Amino acid sequence: AGLDDPPLFFEMEELFHTGNAFEHTSASGGRALRLTGSDPPGIATRGPYRLFDKGEYEVVLTAAINRLEHYDTESPVTSLTVRNHLDQFADEADLEENVIMPEKVVKAGDFTMGGVFQSFPFRFRLKRPTFLSFNVRHFAQTAYLDTVRIRNVER
Numbered sequence: 001a002g003l004d005d006p007p008l009f010f011e012m013e014e015l016f017h018t019g020n021a022f023e024h025t026s027a028s029g030g031r032a033l034r035l036t037g038s039d040p041p042g043i044a045t046r047g048p049y050r051l052f053d054k055g056e057y058e059v060v061l062t063a064a065i066n067r068l069e070h071y072d073t074e075s076p077v078t079s080l081t082v083r084n085h086l087d088q089f090a091d092e093a094d095l096e097e098n099v100i101m102p103e104k105v106v107k108a109g110d111f112t113m114g115g116v117f118q119s120f121p122f123r124f125r126l127k128r129p130t131f132l133s134f135n136v137r138h139f140a141q142t143a144y145l146d147t148v149r150i151r152n153v154e155r
Contacts, residue, residue: 006050012136012145015047024144026117028062032144035078044078044138045145054128055154060121061104061136062146065111071141073109078145079137080104082124108141117146123153 013021
C-alpha cells in the first residue's frame with residue numbers, strides 16, 4: 001500500500017538473486033549485490049514481474065567493478081535484459097509479442113572508474129501493456145549490482 005505499481009526503482013538485492021548482498025558505502029541504501037567468479041554464470045537477478053503500460057521507457061542499471069586493470073576491456077561484466085514474463089512459458093514463447101526484448105551488455109571497458117557505481121541506460125518500447133521482468137546476467141566477473149530505475153520517457 002502506498003507504493004507505485006509498477007515499481008520504477010528497485011534494489012538488486014531485493015529481487016530474487018544469486019550472489020550475496022554486502023555493505024557498500026557508495027551503494028544506494030548502503031548495500032549492493034556482489035557477484036564473483038565463483039558465483040555461477042547466467043541469470044543473477046530477475047523480477048519484479050509487474051505490468052507496464054505501452055510506451056517508450058528508459059531503464060538504468062547501476063553497477064561497479066573493483067579495479068579497472070583486472071579486466072580485459074572487451075569482457076562482458078553484466079547485462080540487463082528486459083523480458084516479457086510470458087516468454088518463459090512454452091505455449092507462449094513463439095508469439096511475436098512475447099520474444100526476448102532488448103539487452104544492454106556492459107563490458108569492463110564501459111566502466112571509467114573502479115569502485116564507483118556508474119549508470120548504464122538504454123531504451124525500449126512496449127507496443128502493448130506487458131508483464132515485465134528485468135533480468136541481470138552474470139559473466140563470472142566480480143561485479144557489484146546496485147539498482148535498476150525505469151521511467152516512461154513519453155510522460
